[in-house]
Amino acid sequence: MSDAAPGVAIRAVAARVVHAVRTRGRTLDDALGEYEATVSLRDRPLLRALAFGTVRWWLRLAACTQVLLTRPLRPRDAILADLLAVGLFQLIYLRIPARAAVHATVAATAVLERPHARGLVNALLRRFQREGESLLAGLDTQAAVRHACPDWLVAQLEADWPEHHEALLVAANAAPPMWLRVNRRLGERDAYLERLRAAGLEATRHPEAPEALCLAEPTDVERLPGWAQGAVSVQDAAAQLAAGLLAPGPGHRVLDACAAPGGKTAHLLETTPDLAEMVALDISASRLAELEHGLARLNLRSSVLCGDARDPQDWWDGRPFDRILLDAPCSATGVIRRHPDIKLLRQVSDLDALAVLQADMLEALWGLLAPGGRLLYATCSVLRRENQAQIVAFLQRHPEAALVPGNGSISAPGRQIMTGETNMDGFYYACLQHSSMTS
């Protein structure tokens, strides 16, 4: 812990977290994990708010800094760009009194071992207090600045969704709701809703996801009735639609091919207790450990395999699957509201590699399906290239494949959920089966 006043130390740590995301490619969660031990438990919510908010709005904040700085920062003072952004974020977006926010941010220069920058930070933040409104009005004429979104993603969304891109950009910066999934094995959704109310927590149902409840206010999971006993899990309503679309039945052998950290595996096991077998596969051993931890809390069982979905010869026992869920790695552009670091970490060039990976996984897994079986392709992306285009190409390569009835058409396959639609994350689902067979 630093000797500085807590408010000052928090600003410095927030700047370090943002710097780690920006320059070392760390995710926000990893960077917070690295630094938050230096801040008291009581102060962590403010640290989190500063770090998440500054990263969410980084591109807009950095555009302001660029105008306000009379000369560029020296490379060894690069952390000051992060501290300035933390300062501007408070002035624009938080209800902290401006005087206190400026004072603590200026004082944080000493904690960051940049005492020489005290005057610079003070002058820049005070100038923003005077001129910020007109400065922002000028900068906000550019969509990329207004929505703090990288140019490539603005352009991609405009191209993919000419009528919806502005709404998608707004939704990507909205505060994400906290959705719960009620464990059907332990009780009905409405009974759990009553338990929530008795605990002073308000929630609403989702029209399509039968186990989903949206909390009026996010809360600590420990406050949720029956959390430790597995009565409920945290999962967005869009992710909960997978179980109904895959629709496994009693006696089915199911493969969850990109399973970790296991949200959908658990939901499938909760809703269909009499499966012959659930096989949870993932390439990441550490993420599979999270999956096993989650299943243990819920008292659920699955076979767990660590392997590459593209190479079934390394892990498949040759017995076909009645149902396969391919929740593919993707740009995650549908969940930016939960993970704003995606805007800084993801590059346009990643899309090429992801498209190849997704197509290779589809090819490899299609061959593991039992006659009459069903493969559900899912992403948390809102980009056509990873979604509709991927499935159109697959259907062209595989004349024997067809969309499950009601899941779109050959030219517009699957279902695209737009970020914010009935309060859900952005998601895509396409459900495939052999055209000659039904299940």
Ligand SMILES: C[S@@+](CC[C@H](N)C(=O)[O-])C[C@H]1O[C@@H](n2cnc3c(N)ncnc32)[C@H](O)[C@@H]1O
């Ligand atoms: C979108 S996440 C899955 C989320 C999970 N289905 C859930 O609901 O909790 C994608 C997963 O794919 C895994 N993955 C990436 N490449 C893979 C590969 N080649 N084979 C298997 N899994 C892979 C990642 O480790 C990651 O856990």
